[in-house]
Amino acid sequence: MPELPEVETVRLALLPAVENRHIIHAYVGRPDLRWPLPENLSKRLAGRIFGVPQRRGKFLLFPLNGQETLLLHLGMSGSIRLHESPPALGKHDHFMLAIAPAGDMAATIFVVFNDPRRFGWIDLFSDEVHPMLARMGPEPLSNMFSDTYLATALANRSGSVKTALLNQKLVAGIGNIYACEALFYAGISPRRKSGSIKGQRAQRLSAAIRDVLKRAIAEGGTSLRDHVQPRGEIGYFSQKLAVYGREGEVCHQCDSRIRAIVQSGRSSFYCSKCQR
Numbered sequence: 660m661p662e663l664p665e666v667e668t669v670r671l672a673l674l675p676a677v678e679n680r681h682i683i684h685a686y687v688g689r690p691d692l693r694w695p696l697p698e699n700l701s702k703r704l705a706g707r708i709f710g711v712p713q714r715r716g717k718f719l720l721f722p723l724n725g726q727e728t729l730l731l732h733l734g735m736s737g738s739i740r741l742h743e744s745p746p747a748l749g750k751h752d753h754f755m756l757a758i759a760p761a762g763d764m765a766a767t768i769f770v771v772f773n774d775p776r777r778f779g780w781i782d783l784f785s786d787e788v789h790p791m792l793a794r795m796g797p798e799p800l801s802n803m804f805s806d807t808y809l810a811t812a813l814a815n816r817s818g819s820v821k822t823a824l825l826n827q828k829l830v831a832g833i834g835n836i837y838a839c840e841a842l843f844y845a846g847i848s849p850r851r852k853s854g855s856i857k858g859q860r861a862q863r864l865s866a867a868i869r870d871v872l873k874r875a876i877a878e879g880g881t882s883l884r885d886h887v888q889p890r891g892e893i894g895y896f897s898q899k900l901a902v903y904g905r906e907g908e909v910c911h912q913c914d915s916r917i918r919a920i921v922q923s924g925r926s927s928f929y930c931s932k933c934q935r
């Protein structure tokens with residue numbers, strides 16, 4: 660499932676492709692994904708011009724002229740492809756934009772959103788802040804996020820630190836993979852109570868969160884250079900993961916076996932020797 664670094668990689672790849680391009684045509688293949696799509700979406704998008712794509716948490720935001728923003732969430736399995744000629748759409752290609760620079764139809768490209776599991780979402784909104792984004796916590800790579808913020812946000816919570824990190828109201832963009840990885844690099848057990856994360860532990864955890872996300876974004880950039888030139892599928896890249904998905908394999912730091920437990924319905928992977 661795409662988390663902050665994957666979504667950021669998609670944003671960076673789309674930026675040069677969409678900025679200042681006009682929407683020639685919008686194809687909307689079904690009335691809903693995870694939630695209903697806006698009515699008349701195709702008509703409302705035709706003729707609009709893209710600004711610079713933004714990201715908030717796991718959401719992609721495309722400002723358009725006319726004070727509206729196109730919101731895209733990749734869900735569990737969403738991906739984006741770019742084509743230079745009209746593609747044959749497959750069963751799971753639910754949305755496509757034909758876009759071109761002003762007055763240069765020959766340079767039209769086709770942006771296709773594919774989502775087999777349909778947990779993704781598309782919306783078009785004119786408010787300054789979308790209701791889905793209004794209560795979202797700080798971006799972990801922004802100045803709003805710090806060890807002090809993290810300790811304060813975790814202080815009065817019951818439950819485990821792992822489950823808290825997945826809460827988008829606490830911090831934006833972290834999902835199961837990077838929560839597990841950050842806790843490993845911070846040496847903190849996923850079972851530890853939220854309220855016990857303060858002082859040096861909060862410092863280690865906030866630093867580890869920033870580090871794993873920055874490294875993953877850098878990896879994403881590398882994978883883009885390696886795999887999607889000149890054009891093609893954007894987004895997922897294989898990560899060098901320390902604990903996530905490695906149950907029963909050897910910890911790189913201590914030779915113990917990585918364990919998996921279920922917390923709030925999600926698997927947590929960790930090393931019981933390195934993480935306390």
Ligand SMILES: [Zn+2]
Nearest residue numbers: 910913930933
């Ligand atoms: Zn270990």
